[in-house]
Amino acid sequence: MKVTESDDVISFAGGLPNPISFPIEALKASANHAITENGSRLFQYSSTQGYAPLREYIAAKYQRVHGLDIHADDVFITTGSQQALELLGKVLIDKGDGIVIEEPGYLGAIQAFTLSEPTFYGVTLENDGLNLEELEHALQQPNVKFVYTVPNFQNPTGLTYSKEKRQQICEIMAKYDDVALIEDDPYGELRFQGEPLPYIGAGKLENSILLGSFSKTVTPGMRLGFIITKNKELMQHIETAKQATDLHTNIFSQYVIYDYLANNDYMEHVQKIIALYKNQADAMLNAMEEFFPAHVDYTRPEGGMFIWATMNNGASAVDVFHKAMDQNVAFVPGDPFYTSKTGVNTMRLNYTNATPEVIREGIKRLGSIL
Amino acid sequence: MKVTESDDVISFAGGLPNPISFPIEALKASANHAITENGSRLFQYSSTQGYAPLREYIAAKYQRVHGLDIHADDVFITTGSQQALELLGKVLIDKGDGIVIEEPGYLGAIQAFTLSEPTFYGVTLENDGLNLEELEHALQQPNVKFVYTVPNFQNPTGLTYSKEKRQQICEIMAKYDDVALIEDDPYGELRFQGEPLPYIGAGKLENSILLGSFSKTVTPGMRLGFIITKNKELMQHIETAKQATDLHTNIFSQYVIYDYLANNDYMEHVQKIIALYKNQADAMLNAMEEFFPAHVDYTRPEGGMFIWATMNNGASAVDVFHKAMDQNVAFVPGDPFYTSKTGVNTMRLNYTNATPEVIREGIKRLGSIL
Numbered sequence: 001m002k003v004t005e006s007d008d009v010i011s012f013a014g015g016l017p018n019p020i021s022f023p024i025e026a027l028k029a030s031a032n033h034a035i036t037e038n039g040s041r042l043f044q045y046s047s048t049q050g051y052a053p054l055r056e057y058i059a060a061k062y063q064r065v066h067g068l069d070i071h072a073d074d075v076f077i078t079t080g081s082q083q084a085l086e087l088l089g090k091v092l093i094d095k096g097d098g099i100v101i102e103e104p105g106y107l108g109a110i111q112a113f114t115l116s117e118p119t120f121y122g123v124t125l126e127n128d129g130l131n132l133e134e135l136e137h138a139l140q141q142p143n144v145k146f147v148y149t150v151p152n153f154q155n156p157t158g159l160t161y162s163k164e165k166r167q168q169i170c171e172i173m174a175k176y177d178d179v180a181l182i183e184d185d186p187y188g189e190l191r192f193q194g195e196p197l198p199y200i201g202a203g204k205l206e207n208s209i210l211l212g213s214f215s216k217t218v219t220p221g222m223r224l225g226f227i228i229t230k231n232k233e234l235m236q237h238i239e240t241a242k243q244a245t246d247l248h249t250n251i252f253s254q255y256v257i258y259d260y261l262a263n264n265d266y267m268e269h270v271q272k273i274i275a276l277y278k279n280q281a282d283a284m285l286n287a288m289e290e291f292f293p294a295h296v297d298y299t300r301p302e303g304g305m306f307i308w309a310t311m312n313n314g315a316s317a318v319d320v321f322h323k324a325m326d327q328n329v330a331f332v333p334g335d336p337f338y339t340s341k342t343g344v345n346t347m348r349l350n351y352t353n354a355t356p357e358v359i360r361e362g363i364k365r366l367g368s369i370l
Numbered sequence: 371m372k373v374t375e376s377d378d379v380i381s382f383a384g385g386l387p388n389p390i391s392f393p394i395e396a397l398k399a400s401a402n403h404a405i406t407e408n409g410s411r412l413f414q415y416s417s418t419q420g421y422a423p424l425r426e427y428i429a430a431k432y433q434r435v436h437g438l439d440i441h442a443d444d445v446f447i448t449t450g451s452q453q454a455l456e457l458l459g460k461v462l463i464d465k466g467d468g469i470v471i472e473e474p475g476y477l478g479a480i481q482a483f484t485l486s487e488p489t490f491y492g493v494t495l496e497n498d499g500l501n502l503e504e505l506e507h508a509l510q511q512p513n514v515k516f517v518y519t520v521p522n523f524q525n526p527t528g529l530t531y532s533k534e535k536r537q538q539i540c541e542i543m544a545k546y547d548d549v550a551l552i553e554d555d556p557y558g559e560l561r562f563q564g565e566p567l568p569y570i571g572a573g574k575l576e577n578s579i580l581l582g583s584f585s586k587t588v589t590p591g592m593r594l595g596f597i598i599t600k601n602k603e604l605m606q607h608i609e610t611a612k613q614a615t616d617l618h619t620n621i622f623s624q625y626v627i628y629d630y631l632a633n634n635d636y637m638e639h640v641q642k643i644i645a646l647y648k649n650q651a652d653a654m655l656n657a658m659e660e661f662f663p664a665h666v667d668y669t670r671p672e673g674g675m676f677i678w679a680t681m682n683n684g685a686s687a688v689d690v691f692h693k694a695m696d697q698n699v700a701f702v703p704g705d706p707f708y709t710s711k712t713g714v715n716t717m718r719l720n721y722t723n724a725t726p727e728v729i730r731e732g733i734k735r736l737g738s739i740l
Binding site: 016017020024028032035039040042044045046079080083086090095111114115215221222243245246248249251253 | 410
C-alpha cells in the first residue's frame with residue numbers, strides 16, 4: 001500500500017472512510033462529557049466482555065432495526081472487527097480444519113483466519129451471493145467449522161446477496177447445524193440504493209454469528225467492533241481467548257462512543273455519510289461508463305465503499321497496476337482477495353476518499369490504459 | 371475474581387492501579403488538545419507499528435534513562451502489554467516448542483503463551499532471581515524459543531533480580547544465542563526503595579526483547595503497551611501478526627497519551643504514585659509483622675504492587691482462601707501462577723487498592739486464620 005500514498009497519486013487503493021465523515025466535534029464533546037460523568041472508570045481496567053451500556057445499546061438496536069431477539073449478554077465488544085475475526089479463528093479453528101469463504105473474499109478475514117492455519121474452501125461469489133452448488137460441496141468437506149460471508153456491499157466486490165439467495169443459503173446451512181455462519185456487516189448501514197434485506201442466518205440458525213463495527217460510521221481510529229451470538233458456549237470461549245489476547249477493549253473509547261451514540265442523532269449522521277458516498281460512487285460509475293472500454297465489466301454497488309472491475313481482454317490486474325502507477329493512479333489488483341488464484345483479471349476500486357472531480361480524472365487515466 | 375468484588379470484602383486479590391493515581395484532568399486536557407491540534411488523524415485508520423511521535427518519545431526515554439541505543443523503529447505499540455505477550459507467542463512459538471518461565475510466574479503471560487500451546491519449563495524464582503542451575507537445564511531442552519522474566523517487582527512475588535544474578539543470567543543467555551530473552555517491565559518505574567538496576571539482557575544480548583506499558587503509571591483503560599527489540603526480522607513478524615490481529619492500536623489513545631507525556635511532568639506524577647504505594651506497602655508489611663504467625667514468610671518488595679506470602683505449616687492456600695472469604699478478606703491463592711503445581715502454600719497480596727487502615731484490618735483478619 002505504501003507506494004500508493006504519495007501526494008501526486010490518485011488512489012482508489014485504500015479502504016478508508018472519508019475523514020470528513022468523522023463527527024469530530026461531537027466525539028470531542030462526548031470525551032469531555034464521559035470523563036466528567038464517570039471519572040476514573042474510563043481509565044481503569046474493565047470487563048472483558050465490554051462496557052454494559054454499549055452492549056445494551058447495540059442489542060436494543062438489533063432488536064429495533066432487525067427484529068432480532070438480541071440481549072446485552074449476546075454482544076461482545078472487540079478491538080475492531082478485525083479482532084472479532086481473529087478471536088473466531090482462535091476459538092473455532094484447529095490447524096487444518098475447513099472454513100468456507102467467498103471467492104473473492106475480504107483480505108483482512110483471510111489474514112486473520114490464516115493465523116489459525118485452516119484449509120480454505122473458496123466458493124464463488126456471484127452477483128446475487130454464493131454459488132449454491134459450490135457451497136453444498138464445500139460443506140461436505142471434512143471438519144468444516146464455519147462459512148464466512150459479507151452479505152451487504154461486500155469487500156472487495158461491492159456485491160449484495162439477494163433476498164432469495166439469503167433464504168436458500170439459510171436452508172442449506174440449516175442442514176449442517178455444527179457449522180457456524182458468520183455474517184460480517186461493517187457496511188450494512190451505508191445503503192444508498194434499494195431496500196435493506198434480512199440477515200441470512202441471524203434469528204434463524206442456531207450457530208449464527210453477526211459481526212458489526214463502528215469503524216465505517218463513526219471512527220475506525222478507536223478500534224471498536226462487536227460479535228453477536230446467542231451460542232453461550234461460543235461466547236464463553238471468546239471471553240477466555242479475549243482475556244488472554246488483550247484483557248479487554250479500550251474502555252475509554254467505549255465510554256466515548258457510547259456517550260456519542262446516546263446523545264446524538266446517529267441516523268442523521270449516517271444519512272450524511274450515505275449522501276457523500278452515493279455522490280462519489282455515482283461519479284466513479286459515470287466515469288467508468290464514459291472512459292472504460294467495453295471489455296471491462298464492473299459491479300454497481302447499492303452501498304458501501306467499493307466497485308469491482310473485471311477485464312475480459314486477457315489482461316492481468318498486476319500488469320495493469322504497474323501501468324496505472326505510471327499514470328499516477330492506484331487500485332488493488334484482485335490477487336490477494338483469492339485464497340488460491342494469482343494473475344487474476346480483477347481489481348478493487350475504492351471511491352470514498354476522493355472528490356467526484358478527482359475520481360473522474362483517475363478513472364479517465366485508468367480507462368486510457370485498459 | 372467475581373466473588374472478591376462485593377463491597378463488604380477487603381480485597382487484596384486484584385492487580386489494579388489505585389484509581390486516585392490516574393491523571394484524569396491532565397488526560398482530559400490532552401484529549402481536547404490533541405483533537406484540536408490533529409483533527410481527523412485521531413479518528414482515521416493508522417499505522418500498524420504505532421504513532422511515530424509516541425515511539426520516538428519511548429525510544430528517547432530508554433536512551434536517556436537506561437543508556438540503551440534504542441530508536442523509534444525499534445519500538446512497536448501494542449494494545450496493552452498483554453497483546454505484546456500474545457503477539458510474541460504467535461510469532462515465536464510453534465506448538466510444542468519450549469519456553470522458560472519463572473515459577474511462580476505472571477498469570478497473564480501464562481494465559482497468553484498457552485494460546486500457542488508451548489511446553490512450559492518452569493525455573494524457580496528465588497529471592498534474587500531465577501535459579502541458575504535450573505535455567506541452564508531448561509535451556510538445554512529441545513526447541514526452546516525464549517526465557518520470560520519480570521525482573522523488577524515481579525508479579526506475583528514482588529521480587530527483584532539482584533545485579534549479580536542479572537549479570538550471571540546474561541552470561542548464560544549469551545551461550546544460547548537463538549533463544550530470546552523477554553524482560554517484561556510494567557512496574558520498573560514504581561521503585562520506592564533501593565537503586566534502579568540495569569536490565570538483564572537489553573543492550574547486551576542480540577535477541578533481547580523489552581516490554582513496557584503505560585497501564586501502571588498513566589492509565590490501563592487505554593490499553594497501551596510496547597515492545598522494544600533491535601531484531602529487525604522479529605519486528606517484521608510482529609508487524610504482520612499485529613496487522614492480522616487488530617490492524618493497529620487505538621490511535622486516538624496514542625495521540626492522547628503522547629500529548630499527556632509531552633506536556634506534563636511525568637516524573638513528578640510517577641513520584642506521587644510511588645509515595646502512595648510505599649505508604650500502602652508499609653501498612654501491609656507492618657500489619658503482617660504484627661498479626662501474621664511466625665510460620666508465615668513474606669517478601670519485602672522494593673516497588674510495584676504485590677507481596678507474596680508462604681505458609682510453612684502445611685496449609686493449602688486454596689483452603690485458607692475459603693476461610694478468609696468467611697472473614698470477608700480476599701487474596702489470590704498461588705496455584706494459577708504455577709504451570710505444573712496445585713495445592714500450593716503461597717498467596718499473592720495486592721496493596722495498591724485499599725487505604726492503610728483497611729489494609730491493617732484485612733491483614734488482622736487474615737492473620738487470625740493463618
